[in-house]
Amino acid sequence: MADQLDERGQLLSDLTEAPGLPGYEGEIRDIFKRAVDGIGTLEQDGIGSISCRKDGDANGPSIMLAGHMDEVGWIVRHITDDGYIKFSPLGGWWNQVMLAQRVTVHTRKGHYTGVIGSKPPHLLTGDQRSKPVEIKDMYIDMGTTDSAHVTEEMGVHIGDPIVPQSSFEPLADGKVYLGKAFDNRAAVGAVIETLKALDGVDHPNVVHGVGTVMEEVGLRGARTSSWIAEPDVAFSLDVGIAGDVPGIEKHEANQRLGDGPALIIYDHSIIPHLKLRDMVIDVAREEDIPLQQDFVMGGTDGGAIHQHRSGVPTVTICVPARHIHSHTSMIHRDDYDNIIALLVALIRRLDTETVAGLEL
Numbered sequence: 001m002a003d004q005l006d007e008r009g010q011l012l013s014d015l016t017e018a019p020g021l022p023g024y025e026g027e028i029r030d031i032f033k034r035a036v037d038g039i040g041t042l043e044q045d046g047i048g049s050i051s052c053r054k055d056g057d058a059n060g061p062s063i064m065l066a067g068h069m070d071e072v073g074w075i076v077r078h079i080t081d082d083g084y085i086k087f088s089p090l091g092g093w094w095n096q097v098m099l100a101q102r103v104t105v106h107t108r109k110g111h112y113t114g115v116i117g118s119k120p121p122h123l124l125t126g127d128q129r130s131k132p133v134e135i136k137d138m139y140i141d142m143g144t145t146d147s148a149h150v151t152e153e154m155g156v157h158i159g160d161p162i163v164p165q166s167s168f169e170p171l172a173d174g175k176v177y178l179g180k181a182f183d184n185r186a187a188v189g190a191v192i193e194t195l196k197a198l199d200g201v202d203h204p205n206v207v208h209g210v211g212t213v214m215e216e217v218g219l220r221g222a223r224t225s226s227w228i229a230e231p232d233v234a235f236s237l238d239v240g241i242a243g244d245v246p247g248i249e250k251h252e253a254n255q256r257l258g259d260g261p262a263l264i265i266y267d268h269s270i271i272p273h274l275k276l277r278d279m280v281i282d283v284a285r286e287e288d289i290p291l292q293q294d295f296v297m298g299g300t301d302g303g304a305i306h307q308h309r310s311g312v313p314t315v316t317i318c319v320p321a322r323h324i325h326s327h328t329s330m331i332h333r334d335d336y337d338n339i340i341a342l343l344v345a346l347i348r349r350l351d352t353e354t355v356a357g358l359e360l
């Protein structure tokens with residue numbers, strides 16, 4: 001299927017298939033750098049966040065687009081005497097989506113496939129079947145009971161990142177994409193594509209397109225990279241939780257795949273800047289870009305960015321996604337294209353006067 005992807009689809013495929021745990025975002029950063037090569041000036045913070053600065057008007061306001069590069073995964077904490085790997089989660093995992101899944105352990109010597117072990121149903125008591133296995137009781141089976149093979153030949157070491165293994169695949173009519181880590185490569189891709197779309201286009205500001213690090217463990221790169229972007233206005237980009245599946249009520253999550261990007265009206269890390277929120281709604285309407293609005297019960301990079309220095313007008317805009325924080329998430333290509341179109345339209349309007357008018 002991959003050969004049928006256009007350039008945007010291919011970049012998303014590359015971004016999601018690459019590994020990038022919190023603190024281990026190097027491969028994503030490399031893809032980011034290659035993709036924006038020649039568009040702007042690259043700057044990096046001290047912990048790995050990457051910014052591409054693109055000047056429309058160097059005296060105009062600074063507009064920050066932030067998408068976190070990290071994905072949820074695990075790290076090696078111990079190798080047992082018979083070669084099994086005990087691990088800890090990096091980011092939020094629900095134990096019920098983990099058992100029997102393939103993972104890749106990244107060591108200094110290479111990349112090795114393993115599987116999160118599970119007991120066959122034949123051996124489970126009625127009591128065991130009724131409750132999920134705790135993560136602390138799980139292990140990764142590398143296909144050998146020789147611990148020296150695991151530690152010497154594969155070079156597995158405490159702290160090595162363990163990444164979900166999952167390939168990118170378009171489904172249904174080809175516009176629904178299945179793959180790991182759309183949280184948050186969909187946003188990293190949107191940052192890159194927005195920078196590309198602005199190439200050769202007038203915009204009355206300086207755009208900092210940023211790939212942040214370590215969001216999943218506490219918005220860390222958002223905090224540090226804000227010192228590079230020094231934003232006057234910021235858009236925190238992430239995935240939203242699509243509720244268009246059985247078992248989720250509309251009042252829990254009302255986003256639907258394909259109905260447009262979602263403006264987040266509330267989450268645990270930020271109340272959106274009210275005037276910027278309304279501007280996003282107005283611009284989407286003017287440009288005929290579908291826009292959903294929703295609550296998200298988590299936090300995003302916006303939580304850190306809006307508290308930078310004396311405060312930054314910030315909103316979070318999301319690409320709706322199903323099944324996040326698992327091996328297989330799903331987004332709709334139209335939502336992805338529309339979030340890019342919306343960001344371009346917003347950036348083209350954010351001149352000095354408009355930004356001054358955002359004062360509350």
Ligand SMILES: [Zn+2]
Pocket residue numbers: 068183184215238239
């Ligand atoms: Zn995220």
